Amino acid sequence: MSDTRRVVIGTAGHVDHGKTALVRALTGVETDRWEEEKRRGITIDLGFAPWALGDDVEASIVDVPGHEDFVRNMVAGATGIDVVLLVIASDEGIMPQTEEHLAIVEFLDVRSGVVAITKSDLAEPEWLELVHQDVAARLEKTGVAWHGIVPVSSVAGTGLRDLREALVAATRVVRGRDASDLFRLPVDRVFSVAGAGTVVTGTTWSGTAHVGDEVLVLPGEHRARVRSIEVHGQAREAADPGRRTALGLSGIARDAVARGSCVVDSGGWRETRRVDVQLDLLPGAAPITGRSRVRVHLGTAEVLARVTPAAERVAAGGHGAVRLRLERPVVARHGDRLVIRSYSPAATIGGAVVVDPGPAERPRRPRDAGALLDAAADVRVRELVIRSGKDGVLVRDLPLRMAVGPAQLDTVTNALVREGMALAGGRLYAASEVGAVRAAMVKALERHHQRDKLAPGFALEELRQVGGRPDLAAHVEAELVRDGTITLDAGVARLSTHQPGLGPEFSAVGDRVRNALRDAGFEGRTAAELSESNGEHAARVAEFYVRQGTAKRLGKDRYYDTEMLDRMVRIAGEEVSRLGEVSPAQLREKLGLTRKYLIPFLEWLDREGYTTRVGDKRTAGPRLTKGSAGI
Numbered sequence: 069m070s071d072t073r074r075v076v077i078g079t080a081g082h083v084d085h086g087k088t089a090l091v092r093a094l095t096g097v098e099t100d101r102w103e104e105e106k107r108r109g110i111t112i113d114l115g116f117a118p119w120a121l122g123d124d125v126e127a128s129i130v131d132v133p134g135h136e137d138f139v140r141n142m143v144a145g146a147t148g149i150d151v152v153l154l155v156i157a158s159d160e161g162i163m164p165q166t167e168e169h170l171a172i173v174e175f176l177d178v179r180s181g182v183v184a185i186t187k188s189d190l191a192e193p194e195w196l197e198l199v200h201q202d203v204a205a206r207l208e209k210t211g212v213a214w215h216g217i218v219p220v221s222s223v224a225g226t227g228l229r230d231l232r233e234a235l236v237a238a239t240r241v242v243r244g245r246d247a248s249d250l251f252r253l254p255v256d257r258v259f260s261v262a263g264a265g266t267v268v269t270g271t272t273w274s275g276t277a278h279v280g281d282e283v284l285v286l287p288g289e290h291r292a293r294v295r296s297i298e299v300h301g302q303a304r305e306a307a308d309p310g311r312r313t314a315l316g317l318s319g320i321a322r323d324a325v326a327r328g329s330c331v332v333d334s335g336g337w338r339e340t341r342r343v344d345v346q347l348d349l350l351p352g353a354a355p356i357t358g359r360s361r362v363r364v365h366l367g368t369a370e371v372l373a374r375v376t377p378a379a380e381r382v383a384a385g386g387h388g389a390v391r392l393r394l395e396r397p398v399v400a401r402h403g404d405r406l407v408i409r410s411y412s413p414a415a416t417i418g419g420a421v422v423v424d425p426g427p428a429e430r431p432r433r434p435r436d437a438g439a440l441l442d443a444a445a446d447v448r449v450r451e452l453v454i455r456s457g458k459d460g461v462l463v464r465d466l467p468l469r470m471a472v473g474p475a476q477l478d479t480v481t482n483a484l485v486r487e488g489m490a491l492a493g494g495r496l497y498a499a500s501e502v503g504a505v506r507a508a509m510v511k512a513l514e515r516h517h518q519r520d521k522l523a524p525g526f527a528l529e530e531l532r533q534v535g536g537r538p539d540l541a542a543h544v545e546a547e548l549v550r551d552g553t554i555t556l557d558a559g560v561a562r563l564s565t566h567q568p569g570l571g572p573e574f575s576a577v578g579d580r581v582r583n584a585l586r587d588a589g590f591e592g593r594t595a596a597e598l599s600e601s602n603g604e605h606a607a608r609v610a611e612f613y614v615r616q617g618t619a620k621r622l623g624k625d626r627y628y629d630t631e632m633l634d635r636m637v638r639i640a641g642e643e644v645s646r647l648g649e650v651s652p653a654q655l656r657e658k659l660g661l662t663r664k665y666l667i668p669f670l671e672w673l674d675r676e677g678y679t680t681r682v683g684d685k686r687t688a689g690p691r692l693t694k695g696s697a698g699i
């Protein structure tokens with residue numbers, strides 16, 4: 069039955085219009101589970117029933133309460149339905165809860181439905197026709213595709229066949245759910261069963277879970293393992309999307325889960341207290357301002373939130389971008405549908421679509437992004453990356469923040485990189501940010517070269533700090549090296565066009581320093597000695613000569629003319645080769661140096677590998693071969 073369509077049908081309608089009786093007549097299942105429901109004759113909580121609509125359609129029916137006191141339960145049940153079965157009693161017609169349920173269904177983006185006019189056996193044909201016309205006129209104002217207005221009687225059984233056929237037709241236009249997507253099941257019931265542990269039920273919104281899988285229960289980040297799976301009492305190995313599902317979980321306590329929790333896989337889901345949405349208000353609602361406190365219904369969760377509109381307010385009947393600052397964390401994803409109810413008295417005032425479930429703290433106000441809701445995945449991601457500026461966007465967050473399915477992730481990322489975006493450190497950065505960092509690095513090098521013509525370049529670590537985020541800076545640095553803009557040498561970066569030189573301003577000092585080092589012979593000169601007799605820039609000029617190879621530095625700051633130092637090494641090498649081993653006294657006599665100059669030179673010979681110290685004497689080191697007399 070690989071072609072079997074699985075759908076969730078949800079009831080809606082005013083209290084006492086016969087929703088539960090109709091479900092019982094259609095399926096044979098009594099969905100009122102609680103004694104109070106049976107005693108009062110009204111549905112208080114959610115009820116569920118399996119229904120085989122045909123060989124190719126497996127349906128789950130969610131029966132919701134119609135009383136205004138239990139709208140929160142109704143919203144929890146309506147979440148995740150594919151088809152709405154709107155129930156209107158023939159003796160009362162459209163009532164207040166009918167209107168509220170219709171608004172909720174539209175806000176949740178349920179696109180297919182059927183209307184059942186119940187108690188039709190009690191109505192005169194003329195009256196029934198008037199109710200039919202009234203309902204049809206009202207439904208024309210909705211965005212739902214209605215597949216029939218069917219008079220029925222749950223008692224007499226009339227009209228049930230026609231209603232069934234209309235519902236089958238309504239299921240044919242239902243959008244399929246992606247079994248390869250991230251797994252998510254909003255929890256609407258929790259209980260314990262001996263031998264099964266903690267059991268949660270809900271409608272699987274997306275993805276697939278298997279027996280044995282590790283899952284996460286959010287909020288709270290509780291880890292658990294799927295011990296068993298049932299679909300309407302039948303054991304299964306996998307929980308597929310679009311089905312009423314019960315998961316037996318091990319490793320988690322009963323009180324760690326509640327209605328409003330979400331069971332998810334480990335594919336990057338996380339809880340959030342900050343959500344940017346595109347809000348639509350009902351015409352009769354009070355305006356939304358920055359002081360508004362509302363009830364947010366997302367999935368099966370109800371959470372209080374403060375609202376920050378992008379503009380000063382969202383007027384009644386209007387729409388706009390707002391940020392919801394939630395008083396408790398929820399699990400949200402781009403494209404999720406919300407129902408917004410007033411804080412007190414509680415009433416449905418609007419609906420919203422999640423634009424970004426993880427916006428940055430600053431700026432505090434969201435930007436309007438309604439156009440992105442219907443855009444292709446690459447367009448959504450491109451806009452998010454551009455808006456994120458220097459912070460970029462973690463690729464692993466894209467399945468949540470922009471609803472990019474796992475199968476699309478690499479394709480979308482690679483396409484944007486080909487456009488010029490940078491992928492660095494697992495983040496995507498806009499081409500404009502890459503260009504800005506590149507320009508900042510080049511400018512910093514230009515300033516450094518201009519400021520210090522003697523320096524070989526900029527320390528690489530300092531240059532990366534100019535680039536902001538380390539991962540993006542490293543990416544741009546590598547790009548600059550590849551295209552030949554900069555050259556790296558021993559941790560120092562310079563523009564490839566830059567050639568360090570003395571130039572007119574240092575040429576006279578350079579001549580004096582070169583002469584001073586030649587005149588110093590085997591004794592060399594310290595930086596202080598050079599500066600004392602040749603000016604404040606003498607030490608920097610000496611370092612420049614070291615980099616150029618015309619001078620060498622022993623230790624921290626004693627400089628030698630390269631030819632002089634090479635001659636000293638040659639003399640020492642000849643003595644070691646001739647005698648096999650030499651003492652400091654022997655080399656002192658040969659070089660004509662006092663201990664002040666000799667000892668630092670001998671230690672340098674050891675460090676450089678020309679000699680090896682054995683006791684108080686030196687033998688040939690690896691850089692002096694047997695019989696060699698020099699370097």
